[in-house]
Amino acid sequence: MKILPPRRSRKRQIALSLLVAASATLALSGCTSSVSLEAAPDANNPLCAEITVRLPQQLGGVNKRVTDAQATGAWGEPAAIIVRCGLPEVDASTLKCVTVENVDWLVDPSKAPNYRFITFGRNPATEVIVNSKRVAGVDVLTDLALPVQNIPANRTCTAVG
Numbered sequence: 001m002k003i004l005p006p007r008r009s010r011k012r013q014i015a016l017s018l019l020v021a022a023s024a025t026l027a028l029s030g031c032t033s034s035v036s037l038e039a040a041p042d043a044n045n046p047l048c049a050e051i052t053v054r055l056p057q058q059l060g061g062v063n064k065r066v067t068d069a070q071a072t073g074a075w076g077e078p079a080a081i082i083v084r085c086g087l088p089e090v091d092a093s094t095l096k097c098v099t100v101e102n103v104d105w106l107v108d109p110s111k112a113p114n115y116r117f118i119t120f121g122r123n124p125a126t127e128v129i130v131n132s133k134r135v136a137g138v139d140v141l142t143d144l145a146l147p148v149q150n151i152p153a154n155r156t157c158t159a160v161g
Helices: 010-029 046-052 137-148
Strands: 062-065 072-075 081-087 096-100 103-111 114-119 125-131
Touching: 046 081, 046 137, 096 137, 103 137, 114 137, 125 137
Parallel strands: none
Antiparallel strands: 062 072, 072 081, 081 125, 096 103, 103 114, 114 125
């Protein structure tokens, strides 16, 4: 007579599967830490929430990460792209202004290869910092156009020039 090991109950198998899945999730989430950022002065503006909830999971070919500040986003390990909403509106500047997908951006190259882009004529303003050695700024701005358009434009680059 052959002695077989005791059969596991269906409930026990499900519980064991859930335990293994939970352990794997915890192990994977421990690999990537959150990105520490400073919230912009008007980050609690409801219009910023309209942008934040629409930020893509992948941007410029890199994956989104968790941030620790309201109305922010970060992509890449280490972060190659940073987004912050809630800055004061910019309605005059000597910086070059470009339009990407109907959104006007001021371009600040002063810390190249990290380029700073800030929306022009939108209140509140949204800032994007891109490491141009890792991702293309125009691709990032193109992918962010739809979320950013949730803040209406009250001025355009061409109206100033």
